[in-house]
Amino acid sequence: MRxxxxxxxxxxxxxxxxxxxxxxxxxxxxxxxxxxxCSAVLDSTRNVVVLVADDRVFELPAGFSKRFHDRLDRExxxxxx
Amino acid sequence: MRATCGGLATAGAWGRPCRITIGATQAELKPDAGxxxxxxxxxxxxxxxxxxxxCIRRILAGEKHLFHQLIRPCERAIYVMLVGILGxxxxxxxxxxxxxxxxxxxxxxxxxxxxxxxxxxxIARNEGLGRLRRIGSRKEDxxxxxxxxxxxxxxxxxxxxxxxxxxxxxxxxxxxxxxxEAIGKLPEIYRNVVILRDIExxxxxxAAAILGITEGALKVRLHRARALLQRWLAPKLETFAARPPAxxxxxxxxxxx
Numbered sequence: 001m002r003x004x005x006x007x008x009x010x011x012x013x014x015x016x017x018x019x020x021x022x023x024x025x026x027x028x029x030x031x032x033x034x035x036x037x038c039s040a041v042l043d044s045t046r047n048v049v050v051l052v053a054d055d056r057v058f059e060l061p062a063g064f065s066k067r068f069h070d071r072l073d074r075e076x077x078x079x080x081x
Numbered sequence: 082m083r084a085t086c087g088g089l090a091t092a093g094a095w096g097r098p099c100r101i102t103i104g105a106t107q108a109e110l111k112p113d114a115g116x117x118x119x120x121x122x123x124x125x126x127x128x129x130x131x132x133x134x135x136c137i138r139r140i141l142a143g144e145k146h147l148f149h150q151l152i153r154p155c156e157r158a159i160y161v162m163l164v165g166i167l168g169x170x171x172x173x174x175x176x177x178x179x180x181x182x183x184x185x186x187x188x189x190x191x192x193x194x195x196x197x198x199x200x201x202x203x204i205a206r207n208e209g210l211g212r213l214r215r216i217g218s219r220k221e222d223x224x225x226x227x228x229x230x231x232x233x234x235x236x237x238x239x240x241x242x243x244x245x246x247x248x249x250x251x252x253x254x255x256x257x258x259x260x261x262e263a264i265g266k267l268p269e270i271y272r273n274v275v276i277l278r279d280i281e282x283x284x285x286x287x288a289a290a291i292l293g294i295t296e297g298a299l300k301v302r303l304h305r306a307r308a309l310l311q312r313w314l315a316p317k318l319e320t321f322a323a324r325p326p327a328x329x330x331x332x333x334x335x336x337x338x
Contacts, residue, residue: 012237013308037241041240044315045307045310048310052275057261058261068181072185
């Protein structure tokens with residue numbers, strides 16, 4: 001069975017997450033062997049996912065943790081629970 | 082995050098980051114070397130490793146100081162989620178503190194039928210959405226549902242000579258800014274999914290539980306979000322690629338190439 005590029009794009013996210021079944025994965029893999037466009041789309045999407053996951057993208061502001069726990073300390077001193 | 086304190090490595094006031102297992106209620110709150118020092122409050126508190134459930138029980142029994150230990154593994158995830166919702170670091174920080182206080186005040190109502198982190202992030206999300214309503218929600222919110230219903234146009238950026246951008250490129254601050262801007266541009270329903278699944282690396286079940294949607298809906302949104310990010314980012318990432326294009330050969334475009 002052959003699939004076109006748009007069909008591959010629809011499954012790219014699930015493919016990256018390993019959530020396509022073995023049969024579909026094999027079909028997509030065969031397509032990717034000969035389609036440089038889809039290979040580039042897949043790899044660039046995966047690259048974006050890897051970059052977004054990096055802790056350096058969203059760093060806590062300087063002093064965040066101290067202010068966070070200082071405020072909690074004040075609340076805990078007030079009582080509650 | 083990722084079963085550790087994640088970004089706390091930058092929180093110097095708290096001494097060494099505590100590597101704490103999070104997730105299930107039986108999770109063990111296990112600081113490095115068996116102790117967690119809290120130096121930021123002018124005191125030295127050494128806390129032995131205890132489970133999350135035990136920690137909650139003891140807090141409810143009066144050992145309130147243990148709440149710091151309980152909430153610490155969640156604080157980065159709380160903040161990142163709120164930045165995603167509110168779009169402002171200062172507002173997100175204040176909302177993160179309010180979230181932690183609400184978690185503390187409502188701890189007795191945590192039943193343990195979900196993961197503690199899931200429960201905490203649900204509270205964070207409600208805090209963020211409540212603030213959005215109070216300050217006049219972003220106009221895009223009404224468009225979000227429309228985009229979700231209609232499916233939208235998710236054609237990816239068609240690349241001819243894509244090159245991988247290594248994570249080391251994040252040392253350049255402008256790359257982080259480009260990524261944050263792109264995530265911030267996503268409609269809220271997609272942004273939250275990216276934050277939970279790709280930034281906080283939660284599994285689909287937990288992320289769906291926090292957002293109150295089905296796992297199927299979550300997958301659709303994640304796919305669309307990634308497609309939008311690829312389309313926006315791929316053309317901009319070119320300048321961050323590590324090497325010039327390799328000569329034509331098999332694998333030129335490949336992850337493995």
